[in-house]
Amino acid sequence: MSISSDTTWGLWTDYNRGYLDQWQILATDSWSQYMTSFVAVCLTLTSPYLFKISKSFLGWLIRVLRSLKTEWTNIELHDPSSSSGSSVETQRLLGQPPTIRRDESFANILSDSESSRDAVWKIARYIIRRGASIQASRTTFGIMLATLLFSLFVAQTVAGILSAKIASNKSALSSSTHCGIWQFDDNAGEEAAYRDDLYNYGKEARASQYARNCYNSPDPTDTLSCAFFYNQSIAFTTKSRQRCPFTADLCHGGLYSAVTFDTGLVDSSVIGINSQVTHKFRRKTSCSPLNMNESYVRGEFSADLNTTVYKYYYGPKENIDYTFKTTGDPFEWLVPVYSVNTYFSSLYPEYNYWQPLPKLMQPSNSTLTIIFVSSAHIYHLKPSFDPVFPATQARHVQGSHDSYYYKSDPRARAFACVDTSDLCSPDGRICWSMTASVPLDMPVGAAYWLMKWSMESSTIYDSIKWRLGSALLAQESVSQSVSNPLNPNQWEIEASQLFATSLARIQYDIWNIASGKDRERPGYIEVTPDDAKGHLCRLYKFRSTNWTNVNFLAFIGLPLAAIAIYILSLDTSSIAWNTSTSELESNSSKPLLVDVLTRSACNVVLQIIVSISRFSFRLSRKVWRYFMDKSTRKEPEAAH
Numbered sequence: 230m231s232i233s234s235d236t237t238w239g240l241w242t243d244y245n246r247g248y249l250d251q252w253q254i255l256a257t258d259s260w261s262q263y264m265t266s267f268v269a270v271c272l273t274l275t276s277p278y279l280f281k282i283s284k285s286f287l288g289w290l291i292r293v294l295r296s297l298k299t300e301w302t303n304i305e306l307h308d309p310s311s312s313s314g315s316s317v318e319t320q321r322l323l324g325q326p327p328t329i330r331r332d333e334s335f336a337n338i339l340s341d342s343e344s345s346r347d348a349v350w351k352i353a354r355y356i357i358r359r360g361a362s363i364q365a366s367r368t369t370f371g372i373m374l375a376t377l378l379f380s381l382f383v384a385q386t387v388a389g390i391l392s393a394k395i396a397s398n399k400s401a402l403s404s405s406t407h408c409g410i411w412q413f414d415d416n417a418g419e420e421a422a423y424r425d426d427l428y429n430y431g432k433e434a435r436a437s438q439y440a441r442n443c444y445n446s447p448d449p450t451d452t453l454s455c456a457f458f459y460n461q462s463i464a465f466t467t468k469s470r471q472r473c474p475f476t477a478d479l480c481h482g483g484l485y486s487a488v489t490f491d492t493g494l495v496d497s498s499v500i501g502i503n504s505q506v507t508h509k510f511r512r513k514t515s516c517s518p519l520n521m522n523e524s525y526v527r528g529e530f531s532a533d534l535n536t537t538v539y540k541y542y543y544g545p546k547e548n549i550d551y552t553f554k555t556t557g558d559p560f561e562w563l564v565p566v567y568s569v570n571t572y573f574s575s576l577y578p579e580y581n582y583w584q585p586l587p588k589l590m591q592p593s594n595s596t597l598t599i600i601f602v603s604s605a606h607i608y609h610l611k612p613s614f615d616p617v618f619p620a621t622q623a624r625h626v627q628g629s630h631d632s633y634y635y636k637s638d639p640r641a642r643a644f645a646c647v648d649t650s651d652l653c654s655p656d657g658r659i660c661w662s663m664t665a666s667v668p669l670d671m672p673v674g675a676a677y678w679l680m681k682w683s684m685e686s687s688t689i690y691d692s693i694k695w696r697l698g699s700a701l702l703a704q705e706s707v708s709q710s711v712s713n714p715l716n717p718n719q720w721e722i723e724a725s726q727l728f729a730t731s732l733a734r735i736q737y738d739i740w741n742i743a744s745g746k747d748r749e750r751p752g753y754i755e756v757t758p759d760d761a762k763g764h765l766c767r768l769y770k771f772r773s774t775n776w777t778n779v780n781f782l783a784f785i786g787l788p789l790a791a792i793a794i795y796i797l798s799l800d801t802s803s804i805a806w807n808t809s810t811s812e813l814e815s816n817s818s819k820p821l822l823v824d825v826l827t828r829s830a831c832n833v834v835l836q837i838i839v840s841i842s843r844f845s846f847r848l849s850r851k852v853w854r855y856f857m858d859k860s861t862r863k864e865p866e867a868a869h
Contacts, residue, residue: 252781401773407745417752440729504676594662617720683739743769
C-alpha cells in the first residue's frame with residue numbers, strides 16, 4: 230500500500246520532532262545520498278584547517294603553561310634575572326615581542342606538523358627518543374597531548390561517517406487535494422449496496438490483519454506492511470480481573486470478571502496528524518462474559534421443528550421481547566465452524582435496532598456490543614474451560630487413541646463490550662465524548678476534525694460485524710473438524726484482537742480521509758461539512774517508500790560551518806602583533822584569524838568586566854559614605 234504519488238517532496242515541517250529537527254527536506258533515496266555525501270566531503274575537507282586552529286591554540290597554551298612555570302620557579306628561587314625574563318615571555322604571550330630560542334619542544338613540534346596524524350607520530354617519536362632524559366611530567370604531558378591530537382583525528386573521521394545521519398527518516402506529508410469524507414448513498418441501488426458490503430468486509434479484514442501483524446509484536450511478520458503508518462501501532466494496556474461494567478449478577482464470574490483495554494491519552498500526532506496544535510484522544514473498552522442462567526436464556530421445545538429453541542433475553546429488538554435465538558444443537562450441523570451473531574447499541578439509543586436491558590445500559594458517552602458464539606461440530610484435542618469457548622465433554626472417536634472434547638451445551642455463549650471514545654484538549658486536561666459539543670473557548674481546527682472523524686468506526690462492533698465467525702482467532706485453530714488446544718483465556722485474546730482491530734481502523738480511516746480514497750467508489754457521495762472542505766489536506770503524514778528526509782539545518786549548517794572553519798584558519802600577518810618578521814619566521818607560525826577574533830572578544834569581555842567592576846566599586850563607595858555620613862550626623866544629636 231503506497232501513496233507515493235501524493236507525497237510532498239522538498240522542504241516541509243514535521244511538527245512531531247524537536248524544534249531544531251522540524252525542518253526536513255524530502256528527497257528521493259538517490260538524491261538524499263548525494264546530499265549526505267556532499268556534507269561528508271565538506272566535513273572531511275575541514276580536517277587540515279581544524280588541525281591548524283587546534284595547533285595554534287595548543288601552541289599558545291603550551292607557551293603559557295611554560296611561562297607560568299618559569300615565573301613560579303623564579304619566585305621560589307628569588308632570581309630577579311629569571312623573573313625579568315619570564316615577564317618578557319608573559320608579555321609576548323599577551324601580544325608583545327619576546328626573544329625566542331628555537332629548540333625541540335612540544336610547541337615547536339606542533340608548529341612543524343602538517344596534520345594531527347603527523348603531530349601524533351612526532352610527539353610519540355620524541356617521547357621514545359628522549360624518554361630516558363626528560364622528566365616524567367613532560368612524558369606524561371606529551372602522552373596526553375598525543376592522545377588529544379589522535380582523538381581530534383578520530384573525531385574528524387567519525388564526523389564524516391556520522392554525516393550520513395542527517396538523513397533522518399522516511400516520513401512524508403500527503404499532498405493529496407482530494408481529502409474529505411465520502412459515505413455510501415443508501416439510494417445508490419441494490420447492486421452498489423452489495424459491492425459496498427464486500428468493500429466494508431475488506432476494510433474490516435484489512436484492519437484485522439494489520440493488527441495481527443503489527444500490534445504488540447516486537448518482530449512483525451510483514452515488515453513492509455507495518456512500515457507505512459507514521460507509527461506502527463497505537464499502544465494500549467490490558468488488565469484482567471477488572472470490575473464488570475454491568476451488574477454483578479449479569480457477569481459470568483462475578484463482579485471482577487472483566488478485561489479492560491485502554492490506550493490512555495494519545496496525541497493525535499501518533500496517528501499521523503501534522504499540526505502545530507494537536508489534540509488528544511482516548512479509547513477504552515471493557516468486556517465480560519455474560520451469565521447464561523434462566524433469567525437470560527430459556528429453552529422451549531418446538532413441536533413444529535421437533536427440537537428445542539433457545540431465546541436470549543438481553544434486551545428486546547423491534548417487536549420481539551428477546552435479543553437472539555438458536556435452534557437445536559449446533560454440534561449436529563456437521564460444519565466445523567464458530568457461528569457468530571452480534572448486536573450493537575450506538576451513541577444514539579433512540580435509533581437502535583436493539584434496546585439493551587437496563588442492567589446492560591452503558592454510559593451516555595459509550596457504545597455496547599453483544600456477541601453470541603456457537604460452536605458447531607468442533608472436536609478439541611484438549612479440554613477447554615473458557616467461558617465463551619468451552620469444550621469439556623469427552624468423546625472417544627473410533628480409530629483414535631485419545632479422547633476428544635466438545636461443547637455439549639447447545640446454547641450459544643455471549644460476551645459484551647462497552648466502548649468509550651474521549652476527545653481531549655491539547656494538554657489533556659479537558660475531555661468530552663464523541664457526541665458532545667466542543668467546550669467553549671477551546672480552539673479547534675481542521676486537525677481536530679480529522680482526528681474525530683477518523684474515530685467514528687473505532688468500536689468492537691465495527692471490528693466484527695462484517696466478518697462474524699471468520700473474525701475469531703479460534704476459527705484459525707480448526708482443521709477439518711479438529712481444533713488445536715485453545716488458550717485458557719481464549720475469550721480475552723479474542724477481545725484483545727478486536728480492540729486492536731478497532732485501533733487499526735483509526736489508522737486506516739484517517740488515511741482514507743486525508744487521501745480521499747473513497748471518492749471514486751460507485752455509490753459514494755461526499756459528506757464533508759462545508760467549513761472543513763479543502764482544509765483536511767496536507768495534514769497527514771506517513772512513512773513513504775523510495776523517499777528519505779534530510780535535516781534542513783544540518784544540510785545547510787554543516788557546510789557553512791566548514792566554510793567558517795576555513796576562514797578562521799587563514800593567516801593574518803597583516804594584523805599588528807608588534808612582532809618582527811624574523812620572530813614570526815622563527816616560530817614557523819603566523820597569527821590566525823581565529824586568534825585575532827578570540828583575543829578581540831576576550832578584550833571586549835575584559836573591558837566589560839572591568840567597567841562593571843569599576844562601577845560596582847564606585848557605587849559601593851558612595852553607599853558606604855552615605856551610611857557613614859548618616860551615622861556621623863546622628864552622634865551629635867544623641868550627645869545633646
